[in-house]
Amino acid sequence: MKFLNICMLSFIKLMIISLISFSLSMYFMLNELVYFLEWEVLFINSSSIVFTFLFDWMCLLFMSFVLFISSLVIFYSMEYMMGDNNMNRFVLLVLMFVLSMMLLIISPNLISILLGWDGLGLVSYCLVIYFQNVKSYNAGMLTALSNRIGDVALLLAIAWMLNYGSWNYVFFIEVMKMSFEMQIIGGLIMMAAMTKSAQIPFSSWLPAAMAAPTPVSALVHSSTLVTAGIYLLIRFNILLVDNLLGKFLLLISGLTMFMAGLGANYEFDLKKIIALSTLSQLGLMMSILSMGFYKLAFFHLLTHALFKALLFMCAGSIIHNMNNFQDIRYMGNLSIFMPLTSSCFNVANLALCGMPFLAGFYSKDLILEIVSYSYVNLFSFFLFFFSTGLTVSYSFRLVYYTMTDSLNCGSLNMLNDEGWIMLKGMFGLLIMSIMGGSLLNWLMFSSLYVINLPWYLKLLTLFICLMGGLCGYLVSNVSLYFINKSFTYYNVTYFLGSMWFMPYISTYGLIGFPLNYGFLVIKSFDQGWSELMGARFLTMLLINYSKINTDFYNNNLKLYFMTMIIWIVLLVLLMMFIM
Template identity: 75%
Template sequence: MCSISFLSLFLVSGTFFLFGLWFLLNDLCYFLEWEVVSLNSSSIVMTFLFDWMSFLFMSFVLLISSLVIYYSSEYMSGDVNINRFIMLVLMFVMSMMMLIISPNLISILLGWDGLGLVSYCLVIYFQNVKSYNAGMLTALANRIGDVAFLLAIAWMLNYGSWNYVFYLEVMKNTLEMKIIGGLIMLAAMTKSAQIPFSSWLPAAMAAPTPVSALVHSSTLVTAGVYLLIRFNMLLVDSLWGQFLLLISGLTMFMAGLGANFEFDLKKIIALSTLSQLGLMMSILSMGFYKLAFFHLLTHALFKALLFMCAGAIIHNMSNSQDIRLMGGLGVYMPLTSGCFNVANLALCGMPFLAGFYSKDMILEVVCLSYINLFSFFLYFFSTGLTVCYSLRLVYYSMTGELNCGALNMLNDEGWIMLRGMAGLLIMSVVGGSLLSWLIFPTPYMVCLPIYLKMATLFVCILGGTVGYLISNVSLFYLNKSLGNYLMSFFFGSMWFMPYISTYGIIKYPLVVGKNVSSAFDQGWSEFLGGQNLYQELVSYSSLNNYMQNNNLKIYLLLFVLWVSLLFGGVLLI
């Protein structure tokens, strides 16, 4: 089943890419309506929007998912339920397709909720307590966004149709559209894990690594960004855009800082995803939706590769994810380490790799824009932190000697996994330049002073140096961290967000709900309400029954006769 799914998705991906090129070069946009059923002049119509953006994004999602399924055929080979796993992944991809091509809020909701439901099934795939807790946190955090989405659908009733693409341009300054924009932004913030909904994203690492490669590159977490790209007109020169700029900048900063305190390999990569999502959201809130889309595509390529390499390393390390137990992997696993390092360099923005074209352009446009000093600091400091944790990760995993006490057979023998990684390796090298030529055929003229032009490079070099030093002088770093334990705990636990989410959003509201239920619904309300009324009616009914079914009525009749005879005799006298 793996090979059939891989070939089918790969071929469809290539076809969609060619369609995307055709639509992009000819500036086409097709809006299709399919009448599903018509009954008594009431028709149910399914609408699809095909333009260069939807075709390119679908092409990339299908390419990554095809390679992930190919990779899974070896990674999950020991699983007896591998076909069920592949079916779940395919359902996940189909939900994403539905979300991408829908110009209609109702049909987007099908894909949106499909993603939420299938992601829950995939996070709890390894059936243990940790997975169940992570799945519940993921599902409940996303339900907040789903409720906001449903409210946006209700508000769209004011326009007589749910096809939002018709109304954005005309109605963007009306109160209704501002409310809809705020609700859509809240939904996108939960799906793309912006502050204060960030805690579910590292928790979702409980899923199998191929799922992480798919979820954290091109599907679930990017759904919110893609939705806001479609609604980008509502963010330009508005209060919502300024608010999103602040929140996404803080998310970028928080994730970059947290990754430098983390020792779990998959969680470091998850926090790097969170940081890049903050970057996409922040540039989108400034009105540069094409740049956000460009970074969305390039990031998908190297992040999927990074997770695949992490999966191969975890397999060889006998399922250990602690980077302190790794070391010297470049000697034992040269091919995997090479792919891992290329993906890491692309993430850092190494010149002429995929990440460079989008990140460098984003930061130069930020320098060119009218932006406050705080947001400017968040952009550049977060970029430095990205290089810092990437170099720290490479230092711990690739240099020195293997720190694991057990005997591990470290090798590159997983050829199917290596082939899956090779496809993404090529795209991580050439994807950025290819996409920049396609999406921006006319180059941006960014005229900056030399110190601003070199600021990105300087920040990257400085971040890399700091990352190397704090890893190399690890004893000093550890002592400093433990000397300031509360600060380290604060930064390392994502600013206490997992605790706020689990206790503040899930545990205590459920406890309060239980108490309210037992005190009111099953307590006073029952005693004075339904149950009391029932008991009273039963007692009245039994009294009536007693009156009807005994001899009292005969005595009453005799008593009445006697009284009437008595009074009649008295009257006669």
């Protein structure tokens, strides 16, 4: 009962703050306001430590979405985490997670950004290892160590910004954007964003983080942890325009989008399919951001947060009812057993695919038309459109396995739609997944721009989506009932289905080798030669001298005379040798 009270209180407070933040963002947007708040934490001998907060329409709108989704996730957890023994700890961890994200969003200062950034990393580790087993511990360690690379890059950027005399980058980023130092800082910030948003070669931690509870996955993969890198790059977007950094990021993010789309078509774990879908959408945001369209990236970030949180909530409800089965091959005919959950699931899937007039359509279609309109090379053009086709393909494959045919789990099942608390949490996001794209489109882009394209480019997006959906459905059907070609070309399947061997490279290469090498260094130097020639040698020397002193203090005259004779003989020999 105490847990329910805490959840309900958190839900109400977060929802109220979210609505206030949304109203303020509209006010700031219409009046084009930007507020800086400076809090002087400490003042000693003419040196002051000042904490700065930045409030503009972008940060307030993002805060409102994060708080809205987190409030519904906490409400949803009231039923999903009901049987857990540490439910208060779970809610407090989620609230700490949201607080770290808030600090990151409103910080124009790299030091305070680092506080929020590391807060996200630390609390995400605690949430990934929440179910305490070996798999969770491994996933948590992979997540933490992969993100430490980005933390180090951020620390280096902080050190380099000492050249400017301030860490408030917003004051001089416009002026200094052409300087070589700012390009180095931009490269380090880009490295930090690539680790946090899981771009190649740091992608393997994102599916591994699925070891966390499903409500946490809904929060992490929609609006908090993985979007932190995107948001940071949106703030530093000036440094990516018309230079090598932007071109490099375009290539990496395009390949990430392509790799994640291919991997999801070979995956059978329900949560990992949705995680790879998140990775694909993060690649899409990064790539359009690297082309200089930061508002479009932000628009897709917000719409994606809505339907991806809904998708994870529906997946959690399905897993909850299936007695913790996550393999989609065990599922089937869920539209009969769980009609409301299935409806929400299908709406979220269609929004992800870019179905006209759902939330995802307004951002994805606009991004693809801008790509068609922009000066972009053929390879990047192919990656954009083919990855969109792959998105629709794995979405329809997921629908085929979960919604059609018969249930493969067992003859006796207790599948139902009676989890009303979970359903109420999902309905809040369902409404926003239908209306959110249109609402944001009218709010963010007040001036209408007409994109004039040839008819074949206008229809290309729709054609790619239809072909992707058809391929996803037919290939699943054919491979399930007639012949499975994936075993014929097993090596290719293994390569594409394992994220291009990235988990193995990350665990054995990026993490395994340094840890093993560090162990050898410690054994050889710190606990080896350094110990023998340093502390241990000094200890043995002092012990031996102490023994000699003890013998002297014991008035052992025999020893004293023997020592005297030895010293006299040594002196005589030395004198003879000198002469």
